[in-house]
Amino acid sequence: MKTTFRSLAGALVASLLTASAAVAHHSFAMFDRSVEKVATGTVARWQFNAPHSWLYVNVKNANGSETLWSFEGSAPQSLLTRGITGSTFEPGATVTISYCPMKDGRPGGGLGWARLANGMFVNPSDGGCDGSPTAVEKWKGWLAKGYTSSAEAQKAK
């Protein structure tokens, strides 16, 4: 029984990892996937292109200035099957997203989930960050407590 569980766990985890790693066309080495953050801003552009989509968002800084952030998501061929189209993020719309930041600190990251202005969550992520239903559920709890990074949430535990 123990062996069966070990095999099952190993095989299933391997399958999922393999599946996610295979989706994208390039390495995700630029993103720190051990960190998840949340940002809210206005959509500058939703670039629904293959091999990767990009969501560009203007995010307000503490001093009132704005920074254009760039978030990489999955390819249209994958996103269409998740109900995401070229008009899901319209310019000027407010959006909240989760992301795994670029390791070098530039204003960008791998896109996780996104919450649209109507409150609906969608999953535009590729292998750069986790936008799965599991991640959304986790973050719903964290957002309710006011956390904006996985580090904050884990520290509070």
Next chain:
Amino acid sequence: MNLDRSLRWVAVATFALVVFSAPPNLVAQPGAFGGGYGPPLAVMPPPKAFATSDEHYKFLLAAAKGGTKQTITSVPRWDGLWVTAGNSHMSSFIDPPGFAGKVREGVLTPPYEKAYKERWRQQQELGEVQYDRLTHCEPVGYPRWLLEPYSHEFVNLPHESYLINDFGPGIRRVYIGQEHKNVYGTHSWYGDTIGFWDGDKLVTNTKYLLPADFTRWSPMTSNQFESVETWQLKKYPPDVERLEVQVTFYDRHAFIKPVNAVYAFRRGKELEAAGHRVQHWECETSNNDVFDKGTTTSRLPGEAGFKDARGTTLFPELPGQSRDPIYNTTLPGGKESK
């Protein structure tokens, strides 16, 4: 911490994730991408061992008595959209398949095994191989083409088949009933593929390929890489149509002995329902991923070298020169410079 209890939780959580985030009949197979449509895939090794792909192909051609002569009305039709439906790829090189596994011994020659172990070390220690040639928008090429996701089309004509992946795009041409030709005297990303029909099975032989890699976490292949493939459409209850590709890879530089694998595609019904049509997504002008300082990264808007996939052409003063006519957004650095 009790390891077995933890593993049990991992199994349960992972299974739940698979079941609740996937189409109803999907259960992933180990080492598979999009696997689980239809029964588990099984590798079918060739009827005997062959030293070269030529020898293998000629044996199959002779067994098929020169091949079935198809006409425009008899040639098997695989029209429509297809997506990947699993493969045994990782099992060929990693034991057990999955990112916790180890490089399988006895498959690769010493230099290729050494190089692969370094790639695998990066994958396991850094969580990602730092370099991927697709970063630069190099073509997918073969054999990687067999694994790539996105959408596929397969067009069969009596004298030629077109095997298409929309990424790139990557188009393979199979010349039916012909001999290999290489008038350019060089190798290429998709090489030269000939084939014949054996009833409803398409048998191919590919050679003259550029050295490349299967994927960023897979072994490298040499310029002597060749293959023999057998394609067949199979149907499983209740309504699964799966194109199964039994492949034998030959590479005297990279492999100790030929490697057998199976790849599959299923009908992309959900893509068709979502209105997907294959486009020419041009990677080079829309991609900002680069290999820099030893790792993959991306140029962002406003940075030197940033390419705006939806900016303006060289002639922004002319009306209608935006590549984003619906929303007409602009980003820093979004205009091409003359």
